Amino acid sequence: MSSSGDLPKPRLDPMHAKTLRRHILPRLKDRLFAMVGLSATLLSLLVLAVLFMDVLGDGLSRLNWQFITSYPSRKPDQAGILAAWVGTGWLMGLTGLIALPIAIAAALYMEEYAKKNILTDFIEITVANLAGVPSIIYGLLGLGLFVRWMNLGRSLLAGAMTLSLLVIPAVILSSREALRAVPNSIREASYAMGASQWQTVRYQVFPAATPGILTGIILAMSRAIGETAPLMAIGALTYVGFLPGRGLFSRFPINFDCLLEPFSTLPIQIFNWVSRPQKAFSVNAAAGILVLFLITFMMNGMAVYLRYRHQKRSRWS
Amino acid sequence: MLNRAAHRKRFLQRVYEGLIERALFGCALFSVLITGGVLSVLLFETLGFFKEVSLIAFLTDTQWTPLFFEKHFGILPLLSGTFLVTAIALSVALPIGLVSAIYISEYASDPIRIFVKPTLEILAAVPTIVYGYFALTVVTPQLQRFIPSLSGFNALSPGIVMGIMIVPIIASLSEDALHAVPIGLREGGYALGATRLQVVLRVVLPAAISGVVASFILGVSRAVGETMIVTIAAGLQPRLTLNPLVPIETATAYIAQVSMGDTPHGTLAYRTIFAVGTSLFLLTFVLNIMGFLLRKRFRNLYE
Numbered sequence: 001m002s003s004s005g006d007l008p009k010p011r012l013d014p015m016h017a018k019t020l021r022r023h024i025l026p027r028l029k030d031r032l033f034a035m036v037g038l039s040a041t042l043l044s045l046l047v048l049a050v051l052f053m054d055v056l057g058d059g060l061s062r063l064n065w066q067f068i069t070s071y072p073s074r075k076p077d078q079a080g081i082l083a084a085w086v087g088t089g090w091l092m093g094l095t096g097l098i099a100l101p102i103a104i105a106a107a108l109y110m111e112e113y114a115k116k117n118i119l120t121d122f123i124e125i126t127v128a129n130l131a132g133v134p135s136i137i138y139g140l141l142g143l144g145l146f147v148r149w150m151n152l153g154r155s156l157l158a159g160a161m162t163l164s165l166l167v168i169p170a171v172i173l174s175s176r177e178a179l180r181a182v183p184n185s186i187r188e189a190s191y192a193m194g195a196s197q198w199q200t201v202r203y204q205v206f207p208a209a210t211p212g213i214l215t216g217i218i219l220a221m222s223r224a225i226g227e228t229a230p231l232m233a234i235g236a237l238t239y240v241g242f243l244p245g246r247g248l249f250s251r252f253p254i255n256f257d258c259l260l261e262p263f264s265t266l267p268i269q270i271f272n273w274v275s276r277p278q279k280a281f282s283v284n285a286a287a288g289i290l291v292l293f294l295i296t297f298m299m300n301g302m303a304v305y306l307r308y309r310h311q312k313r314s315r316w317s
Numbered sequence: 318m319l320n321r322a323a324h325r326k327r328f329l330q331r332v333y334e335g336l337i338e339r340a341l342f343g344c345a346l347f348s349v350l351i352t353g354g355v356l357s358v359l360l361f362e363t364l365g366f367f368k369e370v371s372l373i374a375f376l377t378d379t380q381w382t383p384l385f386f387e388k389h390f391g392i393l394p395l396l397s398g399t400f401l402v403t404a405i406a407l408s409v410a411l412p413i414g415l416v417s418a419i420y421i422s423e424y425a426s427d428p429i430r431i432f433v434k435p436t437l438e439i440l441a442a443v444p445t446i447v448y449g450y451f452a453l454t455v456v457t458p459q460l461q462r463f464i465p466s467l468s469g470f471n472a473l474s475p476g477i478v479m480g481i482m483i484v485p486i487i488a489s490l491s492e493d494a495l496h497a498v499p500i501g502l503r504e505g506g507y508a509l510g511a512t513r514l515q516v517v518l519r520v521v522l523p524a525a526i527s528g529v530v531a532s533f534i535l536g537v538s539r540a541v542g543e544t545m546i547v548t549i550a551a552g553l554q555p556r557l558t559l560n561p562l563v564p565i566e567t568a569t570a571y572i573a574q575v576s577m578g579d580t581p582h583g584t585l586a587y588r589t590i591f592a593v594g595t596s597l598f599l600l601t602f603v604l605n606i607m608g609f610l611l612r613k614r615f616r617n618l619y620e
Contacts, residue, residue, distance in 0.1 A: 026514070029514050030513050034420070036416060037416050037417065038420060040412075040416040040420065041421060041425070041488075044417065044481065044485065044488075045433070045436050051447070051451050055447070055450070058454075101344075102347050105345075109344060109345040113341060113342070123346070125606070125609060126349050128609040129602060132538050132601060132604070132605035133605070134598075135542070135544065136573065136597075137597060137601075140594045141351075141354055144359075148582060165351050169351075172348065197338075198337050219442070222442055223442060228445065228446045228544075229544035233572060267444055270446055271446055271548075275549065285450055292446075293447070296443065300435075300438060304435045
């Protein structure tokens with residue numbers, strides 16, 4: 001902004017107290033704050049860089065083909081993350097299948113259908129609260145509800161259902177925002193053509209909001225990938241010497257029993273390695289973190305790209 | 318005049334629309350169902366806990382040793398641990414987050430903004446287990462060089478790292494609030510000859526204050542509920558202290574610790590995690606509702 005541009009030439013004696021107080025000091029403070037603000041903002045970037053370099057320095061040498069294709073082991077140099085990343089993949093797939101339809105449908109209802117009344121207000125405040133509930137509480141819910149009450153055990157399915165509870169509120173919030181950004185004139189034009197409400201939602205509003213909804217989904221899933229606490233609470237195993245879900249097609253057509261087997265995930269495996277005192281396991285943890293980082297960065301990059309492309313191409317706003 | 322087939326088609330269409338609305342409504346109700354599930358699971362196990370332990374002992378006993386031979390069930394040590402780490406985290410995150418928000422919203426040029434905002438998002442997306450690793454293997458050893466009496470597990474290092482984790486939350490939510498203040502208010506300030514800083518401090522910030530406070534509250538709520546950083550780096554030793562240099566345990570870390578072991582279902586030790594979970598839920602619930610209402614009020618003011 002130009003209003004604070006260069007220091008104006010003081011017409012009065014610069015050493016005069018009043019001039020100093022009214023004209024010079026405020027501008028100096030403004031400049032000073034601009035510098036403080038820039039450094040505060042860059043500080044977080046610096047921390048990210050340090051964090052990344054540190055993990056890179058510790059773990060890069062350990063990151064090789066053997067590490068990615070081995071099961072966990074008591075010997076740090078033979079241990080790997082095979083069961084962990086396959087488990088993470090299964091878990092995310094199942095979570096997406098369970099959570100996304102429910103979350104998007106809920107967002108469509110709340111944005112497009114809901115009338116303003118006490119019930120919808122209540123639903124809204126519930127969703128906002130759920131999005132802020134600590135993830136470990138969802139773990140307790142999963143433990144009490146899925147593991148014990150529904151008797152699913154400490155299984156892949158129980159884990160996916162627990163993570164779904166975490167993903168649903170986040171996706172509802174971001175999808176609602178995307179739907180809200182579709183201008184009303186689109187809806188009105190559709191109604192004017194004689195379309196029904198669902199036709200309007202299905203063929204106009206939803207397609208227009210898709211990039212925004214997709215961005216929200218990717219971000220929510222990338223958070224879910226890194227979640228450790230709720231899976232620990234339901235008791236996900238740390239030693240898994242087999243591939244989860246390997247027997248899916250062992251019976252015709254699909255054998256769902258394999259979803260009831262124990263599993264491990266990348267963050268759980270990393271936690272297991274971090275909490276051991278030996279240095280060699282800490283190196284393994286760093287290598288595992290690098291893989292986790294790679295996945296998170298890729299997903300976030302995808303979200304940023306999607307949003308950028310959408311902003312460029314959108315016909316409105 | 319419409320013929321029969323057209324009437325029929327229209328009727329079916331209406332039924333179909335109604336069914337879809339019902340189905341979508343059902344999905345929206347699902348979130349209420351989840352909340353109900355959380356509440357009933359927590360309440361059920363917590364009631365079982367309080368059949369064996371009195372509420373007064375739970376709230377006033379100064380020791381928390383449910384896994385030892387001599388059992389004490391005072392939640393104060395866990396709450397003091399949570400409070401201590403949260404306070405440290407906020408004293409890092411509040412100033413940095415708010416100053417960053419003001420800078421990004423009021424000072425930054427477009428190239429900086431375009432570069433900084435996605436980076437903050439990535440910072441917010443870093444899995445917390447990574448922050449835990451960072452606290453344990455980098456921050457604690459570095460701090461020990463300056464504070465020799467610092468224990469290998471302590472509240473200070475996870476607190477600082479948690480603060481760094483919360484910065485993006487406070488920065489982006491506060492920035493949204495500052496950004497939403499109408500430009501006319503700022504121009505009024507400039508017209509009176511104010512500098513940017515004066516406009517920010519006396520016009521924009523007061524106008525956006527409910528949104529900014531909401532971001533603080535949500536930051537507190539995140540700090541209170543954060544689990545992995547403290548589980549890894551704070552030591553898992555419940556202790557009623559405000560000394561940041563010794564090992565402590567937070568409420569979340571206790572739940573994680575018990576889950577790691579093989580605590581049989583139905584025992585008192587198993588129920589303790591639900592009692593602690595209920596306390597945690599109530600605490601974050603109050604914070605979240607406060608944050609939600611403040612943000613809503615702010616939105617109604619300017620949107």
